[in-house]
Amino acid sequence: MTHDKAAGKTRRQIHEDRLRRRALRVAASSTAAVFLAIFLLVPMAPGWDRVKASFFNWEVFVKTFPKLLDAFKLDIAIFLWCAPAITVLGLLIALARDTRNPALFPLRILGAAYTDIFRGVPVVLTVYLIGFGVPGLGLPRPWNSPYIWGSLALILTYAAYVAEIFRSGIESVHKSQRAAAASLGLSDGDSMRFVILPQAIRRVIPAQMNMLIALQKDVALLSFIGPVEIFRQAGVFKSLMANFTPYVGAAVIFLAVTIPATRYADYLIAKQNRERS
Amino acid sequence: MSKHLLAATAIAALSATTAFADGHCADGKTLTDGALTIATGNPAYFPWVLDNAPESGEGFEAAVAYAVAAEMGFAAENVTWVRSSFDQAIQPGPKDFDLNLQQFSITEDREKMVDFSAPYYAAPMAILAAGSVADTDTSIAALQGLVWGAMGGTTAVPVLMETIAPSSQPLLYGDNADVTAAMQAGQIDAALFDLPTALYLSAVVVEGSKVIGQFPADRTENPDRFGMLMEEGNPLKACVDAAIDSLTETGKLAEIEAQWLQQTTGVPLIK
Amino acid sequence: MPKLALHGVEKRFGENVVCDGIDLTIEEGQMVCLIGASGAGKSTLLRCINLLEPIEDGEILLDGKDISLPGLDPQPVRRRIGMVFQSFNLFPHMTAVENVMLAPRRLYRKSRSALLPEVTELFERFGLKERMGHYPDQLSGGQQQRVAIVRALAMKPEVMLFDEITSALDPQLVGEVLDVLRLLKDSGMTMVLATHEMAFAREAADKVCFLKDGKVIEEGAPEALFDAPQHPDTQAFLARALK
Numbered sequence: 081m082t083h084d085k086a087a088g089k090t091r092r093q094i095h096e097d098r099l100r101r102r103a104l105r106v107a108a109s110s111t112a113a114v115f116l117a118i119f120l121l122v123p124m125a126p127g128w129d130r131v132k133a134s135f136f137n138w139e140v141f142v143k144t145f146p147k148l149l150d151a152f153k154l155d156i157a158i159f160l161w162c163a164p165a166i167t168v169l170g171l172l173i174a175l176a177r178d179t180r181n182p183a184l185f186p187l188r189i190l191g192a193a194y195t196d197i198f199r200g201v202p203v204v205l206t207v208y209l210i211g212f213g214v215p216g217l218g219l220p221r222p223w224n225s226p227y228i229w230g231s232l233a234l235i236l237t238y239a240a241y242v243a244e245i246f247r248s249g250i251e252s253v254h255k256s257q258r259a260a261a262a263s264l265g266l267s268d269g270d271s272m273r274f275v276i277l278p279q280a281i282r283r284v285i286p287a288q289m290n291m292l293i294a295l296q297k298d299v300a301l302l303s304f305i306g307p308v309e310i311f312r313q314a315g316v317f318k319s320l321m322a323n324f325t326p327y328v329g330a331a332v333i334f335l336a337v338t339i340p341a342t343r344y345a346d347y348l349i350a351k352q353n354r355e356r357s
Numbered sequence: 358m359s360k361h362l363l364a365a366t367a368i369a370a371l372s373a374t375t376a377f378a379d380g381h382c383a384d385g386k387t388l389t390d391g392a393l394t395i396a397t398g399n400p401a402y403f404p405w406v407l408d409n410a411p412e413s414g415e416g417f418e419a420a421v422a423y424a425v426a427a428e429m430g431f432a433a434e435n436v437t438w439v440r441s442s443f444d445q446a447i448q449p450g451p452k453d454f455d456l457n458l459q460q461f462s463i464t465e466d467r468e469k470m471v472d473f474s475a476p477y478y479a480a481p482m483a484i485l486a487a488g489s490v491a492d493t494d495t496s497i498a499a500l501q502g503l504v505w506g507a508m509g510g511t512t513a514v515p516v517l518m519e520t521i522a523p524s525s526q527p528l529l530y531g532d533n534a535d536v537t538a539a540m541q542a543g544q545i546d547a548a549l550f551d552l553p554t555a556l557y558l559s560a561v562v563v564e565g566s567k568v569i570g571q572f573p574a575d576r577t578e579n580p581d582r583f584g585m586l587m588e589e590g591n592p593l594k595a596c597v598d599a600a601i602d603s604l605t606e607t608g609k610l611a612e613i614e615a616q617w618l619q620q621t622t623g624v625p626l627i628k
Numbered sequence: 629m630p631k632l633a634l635h636g637v638e639k640r641f642g643e644n645v646v647c648d649g650i651d652l653t654i655e656e657g658q659m660v661c662l663i664g665a666s667g668a669g670k671s672t673l674l675r676c677i678n679l680l681e682p683i684e685d686g687e688i689l690l691d692g693k694d695i696s697l698p699g700l701d702p703q704p705v706r707r708r709i710g711m712v713f714q715s716f717n718l719f720p721h722m723t724a725v726e727n728v729m730l731a732p733r734r735l736y737r738k739s740r741s742a743l744l745p746e747v748t749e750l751f752e753r754f755g756l757k758e759r760m761g762h763y764p765d766q767l768s769g770g771q772q773q774r775v776a777i778v779r780a781l782a783m784k785p786e787v788m789l790f791d792e793i794t795s796a797l798d799p800q801l802v803g804e805v806l807d808v809l810r811l812l813k814d815s816g817m818t819m820v821l822a823t824h825e826m827a828f829a830r831e832a833a834d835k836v837c838f839l840k841d842g843k844v845i846e847e848g849a850p851e852a853l854f855d856a857p858q859h860p861d862t863q864a865f866l867a868r869a870l871k
Contacts, residue, residue, distance in 0.1 A: 130449035130589075134470055212535075215542035221504075224543050226528065260717035263678050264731035264783060265707035274730055278721045303509075306528030306539055312509050316529060319510035322447040322467035 133323075140325040144317045148329050151313035155299045158231060158309070162299070163292060165235045170242030175272065177243070178250055191243070198240035204301050207233040211305035230302040238295050245287045249280035286352060289345035293338050310334075381430045382596035387455050393431045395422050396454035399440035402533065403557050404617055405460060411438050417553070417617035418458050421477050424609060425456075425585075428600035443510055446586050447471055455593055456585045460551065462512040463584040473584030474597040477610060480551035480581040481571045482516050483624060485558055488565025490546045495570040495627045497521060504528070506536050506545035512581055513549040520572065521549075537563050551581055553618045570627040629692050631656040631818045632677070632787055636686035637696075639669075639676055639842075646672045648842035649686065654787075654835075659809075659819045661829035661850075664839035665865065670822035671714075673839070674789045677820065678711045690787070707735060710780030714792040716772045718764040724775045725751070725760040728782045735783070743782075750778045754808055770801030774808055781812075788812065790821040826869050830854050838862045 089097070122128060176184070177191040198206065210233040215224030222228075253276050261271035303312035310330050317326035388394050397418065400409045406416035414423045414433070426436045439454050446457045447470060456474070463473045484500070486493060493499050501524045507513040509529035517527060528545055530536045533554065539545045540563050547569075550558065555568045585601075587594055604610040630653040639647040646669045654660050662670040675681045677688060679695065679702035688696040695705045718727050728750070729743050751757045754774050764772050773793055780788060790809070794802045806828050812819065813832060823829055829836055830850045837847040838861070846853060846862045854870075857863045 127450050134447070134449040212538045212542050212544075215544055216538075219543070221543065226539070226544050256713065256715060256717045257719065259675075259680055260713060260719070262680060262702075263706055263711040263713075264779065265703050265735055266731055267703060267734075270734050274734070275719050279719075282721065303529075304531055304535065306506065306530060306535075306544060308509075308526060308529050312529050315531075316509045316514050318447075319443060320464060320466055320512070320515065322470040324444075324448070 135324045135328055137323055137325040140317075140321055140323050141329055144314070144321075144326045145329045147317075148310050148313055148326060148333060151308060151310040152330075152333050154307060154309040155296070158227070158234075158299045158302060158307075159296050162231050162234050162238070162295065165231075166238045166242055166291075166295070167288075169235060169239035171246055173239060173243035174246035174250060177247055178272070180268070195240045195243055198237045199244070201237075203234070203237050203298055204304060206237050207301050207304055209233070210236070211302070226302070226306040230305050230307065234295065234298060234302070238291060238298075242288060242291055245284045245291065246280065248287075249284035250276055252283055253279045283352070286345050286349040289341065289348060293341050293345065296338060296341070297334060382599065383429045383431070383593060386591075386593045386596070388453070389437070391431075392435045392437055393426050393429065394437045394439060394453070394455045395426070396439045396441040396446070396452075396457040396459075397422075398459035399442065401440075401459065402554070403561070404553050415617075417478070417613060418460070420613045420617060421604075421610070422456070422458060424604055424613060425477075425597065425600045428603055429596050452588045455591075456587060456597065458583070458585045460554075460583050461586045462581045464512060471589050472587040472591050472594050474587065474594065475601045475605075476582035476584050477601055477604075478583040478614065480553065480583060481573065482513060482549055482581060483552040483555040483571040484547050484569050484627070485540070485550055485555045485563070486547045486567055486569045487540045487543070487545070487563070488567070489543070491565070491567040491569065493547075493569065495625065497627075500547070500627075503546035504544070506530060506539050506548040508533055508536055508550075513551075516572070516581075517549045533558070540566065552624065556624075568624050571624045573626050630654055630689075631658070631691065632820070633689040633692075634673075634677070634686065635689070637673070637676060637683050637688060638685040639672055639681060639683050646842050647676065647683070650839075650842070650844055652837060652844065652847075654818060654820060656818055657816045658834040659813050659821065659832060660835045660837065661833040662820065662822045662837050662839055663824070663826065663829060663865075663869070664845075668839040669842040670839055671791050674711065674791050674820065674822055677787075678709050678789055679705055680711075707731075707783050708785055709787045709789060710783060710785035711789040712773070712776050712780055712791065712793050714795050716764070716769070716776045716796070718772055718776055718779070720764050723761050723763055724756065724767065724778075727764070727775060728779045731779070732782050747778075747782060750781055753811070754778055755804075768801060769797045770804045773797065773805050777805075777808055777812075787818045787820070790819065790823070792822050792824065794823070794825055824869070826854070826866075838865060840865070 125131075173191050173194060176187045177195070179188055207230055211226050211230040214229050214232075215226070257275055257279070258271055261275040266275070300309060300311035303309050303315070308316075310333060314326040314330040318324055383393070384390075395411070397406060397411050401411060401416070401418070402409075404416055405418040407413065407419070408415070411419040411422065414420055423433055423436060426433070441454060441457055441459075443459075446452075446461070447467075458477075460480070461467075461473070462480075463476060467473070484495070486503075490503060493503065500521050503523065504525055505517060505521070505523045505527035507517050507527060507529055509531060514527075514529065517523065528539060530539060533550070536545070536548050537558055540548060552568070552571050559566045559568050585597060587597070601610070632652075632654040634650055634652040637647050637650040638645070648669075650669075650673060652660070662673065664670055672681060676683050676696075682698065683696050686696070687694045690705065690708065718724075719730070722730065725747060728747050729740060732738055732743055733740065748757065748760070751760050754777065756771065756774055756778065759767060759771055759775070764775070767775065777793075794805050797805065802825070806825065809819070809821070809828075810832060821829070821833075833850050835847060836850045836853045838845045838853065838857075838859075840861050846857060846859045853862070854866065857866055
């Protein structure tokens with residue numbers, strides 16, 4: 081059995097190479113078959129021409145895409161000012177829920193109630209209630225801006241989720257770390273700040289990345305209370321042209337941001353799993 | 358309720374005299390033979406449909422629908438109502454209605470995707486202003502300084518952008534209720550609606566608001582004309598057009614308009 | 629006056645009595661070894677001394693002062709009593725030197741640069757100078773445990789507690805850690821060890837206590853306890869442990 085050793089490979093390597101080549105061939109041909117089926121069969125459906133004209137209309141796409149891209153800047157801006165606020169608030173809530181000081185017990189209850197409520201209500205309802213409701217109390221401009229209150233609705237909702245993730249991170253740090261910190265005489269606050277949190281935050285970064293991706297999409301909910309971001313802009317085009325292609329355009333723009341972000345989050349998770357094992 | 362039905366039946370009976378005998382235009386072209394399926398919004402708003410009940414024949418569009426049906430030879434009891442959103446109306450594929458009327462403005466772009474009947478109403482655009490700015494003078498320069506809102510899915514948006522060109526980016530909403538909520542929250546000063554809607558909102562919904570002006574129909578490139586929406590290539594279109602033309606010629610349409618839409622002459626024109 | 633004195637210390641976890649009226653005295657500069665089977669209450673007793681666990685009854689006196697009074701702030705006491713754990717418990721996100729500096733920085737309000745000379749000296753004394761910048765996962769178990777000892781020493785404690793600090797180590801790494809303990813004893817540190825290293829206890833301890841079911845069964849000088857145990861439980865335990 082030495083006749084294949086010419087390339088300087090072991091028997092096992094040669095066998096594995098063969099398996100790999102075969103797997104590659106199978107994967108390539110099955111992928112090709114699926115795509116061929118989609119590209120050949122779907123256009124054969126009787127309604128394809130109409131679907132194409134109303135969802136994949138190149139003319140409409142070209143006409144609306146630049147303006148959609150422009151409107152997307154607003155999504156990014158909203159995202160950029162919401163994300164840090166969510167992180168800070170989420171962390172504070174997580175810490176409030178972790179507190180053991182009996183004097184802060186009301187804070188713990190509030191923290192728990194807060195996360196229950198804001199995770200339980202659909203985001204769009206919160207956006208409506210806070211976005212229209214609070215300014216309706218009679219705030220003067222510019223303090224009644226839908227940007228402020230709509231963003232606050234997003235911040236409150238997402239902070240509830242982010243807080244739970246931080247809390248799970250905090251709880252995942254072994255209690256022996258707390259004991260070690262305490263045995264050195266560190267206060268609970270110092271122990272949290274220097275010992276527990278840095279480890280907890282590192283562990284939950286991939287999960288928080290997924291929250292950011294979800295947030296990037298939910299920014300579009302602000303359109304319900306006025307701001308003309310990409311989703312509303314696409315809706316306007318859709319109405320005026322009676323054509324859904326602008327939504328496809330908006331989806332393309334969202335994907336261009338979220339796919340790399342999702343891949344990156346997955347990469348971080350995989351990396352973390354490797355480090356743990 | 359029975360009174361409404363009676364009125365509708367009366368209209369139908371009246372028109373029946375002018376209708377075709379067997380084998381008229383719409384035969385075999387409707388979803389259900391012998392019946393006409395008409396869609397409207399959910400909810401349908403005053404003054405287009407009263408109390409969200411188009412079956413009563415009350416409200417401008419409800420009345421027009423029954424009149425057109427009668428003209429096409431359908432008795433009132435053969436008219437079936439369904440509800441549809443804008444998106445359902447324009448989605449590709451078979452429709453679950455023959456006609457859809459919910460203040461759809463006829464535009465060139467839309468006509469590429471769906472069919473519209475001949476217009477049954479030409480709506481001037483009007484400005485609804487919140488109480489705090491109700492006495493703004495109606496020069497374009499003064500109007501440009503307001504914070505504007507509009508319903509995102511309507512032709513009010515291009516009219517607003519082209520005719521007034523506000524200095525700050527207008528806020529757009531998903532439906533009329535949201536526009537008025539924003540006005541009540543003080544987030545917008547003024548909003549653009551078709552005149553009948555604006556009058557209704559000012560009188561009933563937004564306290565202290567006022568319709569401060571309307572645009573003459575020739576001021577906009579696309580004067581807002583409402584048409585009944587049909588599936589692209591619907592063979593029924595010819596019959597519907599004929600019915601609407603006939604109602605226009607006989608003055609019946611103007612009668613219905615006078616009955617259901619408020620007097621709009623008191624609103625000043627914007628120059 | 630003994631450096632540390634325990635009178636009737638009782639600790640329960642629910643129904644389970646882990647320390648059942650323990651009396652123990654440790655003189656200044658003494659090394660006391662606690663021996664006994666797993667679950668005898670050695671580790672819990674150490675955690676009670678360091679106030680990581682509140683005790684139900686009894687008292688713990690440090691320099692004659694009761695440190696176990698319910699409601700007392702434990703932090704000032706913990707600064708005076710250092711503790712080293714079986715599983716090292718280094719902070720994995722910090723380098724060795726950061727691990728050591730954290731508590732003095734926070735509690736004595738000293739800057740890194742002010743602390744560096746004395747900390748470097750500690751590392752040097754325990755043969756770890758080359759490892760100061762390493763993260764815990766870049767160190768061997770023995771090195772990690774020595775860093776943990778340095779970390780506790782940096783607080784300049786008066787008493788050190790060691791909770792089976794060699795049990796998690798590969799046999800060939802045990803020696804370097806025990807050398808550190810000898811070094812510490814020579815420097816006059818008061819130490820309490822929970823340990824399974826019988827040979828070390830016999831060689832280095834001033835006093836050995838045998839615990840069983842949360843009670844001190846027998847205590848005495850190592851030669852006496854190891855060579856002539858009085859109590860049958862002690863005899864049985866040693867017979868198995870020294871086999």
